[in-house]
Amino acid sequence: MSYREDFGNSTGWSIVDVSTRLNTSAGRQFLDHLRANGVSTIIRYYASSSRPKTITAEEARFISKEGFGILPVFQDNARDISNFSRQAGIANAKSAIKFAKRIGQPAEHGSTILFAVDADFTAPQIDGPIVDYFKAIRTTIGDSFAIGAYGSGAVLAKLISERLISVAWISMSRGFLGTQQFFYSDRWALRQVPPETNDPISRIGYDRNVTRVHGAVLGAFQVDDDGQGTRVGEGSDDATLGSGTPAGNSDDDDSFGADRFVTTEGLRLRDSPNGNVIRDLTIGDRLRDLGAIDSSRWRKVRIGHEEGVVFEHYLRKPVRREVEALLRAALDEWLRFEKGRADEKADPYYRYVREMWAAIGEPYDGRSLYPDGKEVPWSAAFVSWVVRKAGPAYADFQFASSHSVFVNNAIKARVIGRTDKPFWGYRIDEAKPEIGDIIQRNRGTGSFTYSYAENHTNYTSHSDFVVEVKPDVVRVLGGNISNTVSMRGDLQEYRLDANGFIAGSQRVIALLKNRAGIVS
DSSP, rough: OOOHHHHHHTTOOEEEEESOOOSSHHHHHHHHHHHHTTTOEEEEOSSSSSOOOOOHHHHHHHHTTOEEEEEEEEOOOOOSGGGGGHHHHHHHHHHHHHHHHHHHHOOOOOOOEEEESSOOHHHHIIIIIHHHHHHHHHHHTTTSSSSEEEHHHHHHHHHHTTTTSSSEEEEETTSSSTHHHHHHOOOSSSEEEOOOOOOOOOOEEEEEEEESOOOHHHOEEEETTSOEEETTTOOOOOSSSSSSSSOOTTOSSSOOOOEEEHHHHHHOEEETTTEEEEOOTTTEEEEEEEOTTTSEEEEEEETTEEEEEEEEEEEEOOOOOHHHHHHHHHHHHHHHGGGGTSSSTTTTTHHHHHHHHHHHOOOOOTOOOOOTTBBOOHHHHHHHHHHHOOOOTTTTSOOOHHHHHHHHHHHHHHHTOTTTTTTEOOOOTOOOOOTTOOEEEEOOOOOOOHHHHHHOSOOOEEEEEEEOSSSEEEEEEEETTTTTEEESSSSSSSEEEETTSSSSSSSEEEEEEEOOOOOO
16 A cells, blocks of 8 residues: 555544534534544644633543544644744743643643644754743643653654654645655654544534553543542553553463464464454553454454454463563664664654663763764664663663673573572573574674683673564664664574574574562
């Protein structure tokens, strides 16, 4: 299918955005139409002026009583670059907070307020006034609400990279800067599907939206008759399909509704065994297992609001939460680098590399060169960055710009029994690789050994995260592979012997076993 066809595919739409108040007789008819089409959430407007598109407290209670979640977007003059500045961000954030209080949106419970950037802006405009605008919003709102944005792919990619938003909503204008690339990166939470649609009964116009996240992560809310709000799914363990907080543990059973994770690229959700493709799945996607299909090896699953079947061979049970967090962090970077299609020197990817270096106090980015003209390798910075993002269980990792430093630290941690260290280093015949481990190998003409690694911290090597384990092979994901984040490059697959250990003659130096979350 073409980009135009892919972008216009509305299969599974479950959210609408509406600029009309719905606590009317026509609105009730419209809600019946939405309910019949499986819609769960309605996007309505906060704005600094009293216009019909602005939600009221009465309408919020009405929509909630009808069983729908509410997701607010603040939009009042968002189509010219002059509308974006630090001052505008402060003013609009304060206005949005007042609206939220008036409506009953629950503060400090993870509910979301979206802010619109409703035009096609250039990179300098995004990096300047628009980033300033969202920084001011973030500072003003603090932790009271999650923050999202509506806009082009270029806007959303930048705001995600700056950690200014957690919910990315792609506008229906597919020709906007960066939207095609961002659309295919699967980093969005929801996307608006063109064109605008009208309900023939109520004659209310609306836009359809497809989402990739569960309601609990989206941050929608409902309001009761007393005006008290609760986030949709509050208390649920649902998580973002492409990112977010991991769930599950190693003793998860085979009961109906258990979580499963996709173990490989190329798996597809189908409408029946070997039937029509509903959508492609990505390694790390989290599914809800709905049970076996007859006696076959196909299982019925749900992802978001879509249900279908997949071949069970490519599903796995959750492992420790700490390991799932590390895998999610690594895969999120892979997605951020367009599944290995992005180049370290291109914008915004060189800035992503800059974030990795900055986290360990170095000044480089994806374009950096040493004085002799050689490129600055960032694979160890990538490992340190991913481990840091995986959460507090990894706080005692030896973050470093050289693989040899954190490998040496992990080996010594094992020797002296440092149970606070998240990784212990082993020879390849001493432990078997599992997902979430790190494999260190020689680079170039290097021939360093485990014994050398135990006693030295300054030599050339490379490390990757184990993301897929099969009976005869493990596959790894790393940074600075062919100038990107990849898991399909050279030397990113290791043969296993008949007992499940890494086979020899593959230039592997050490296996770092992931111990995060193990109490002993």
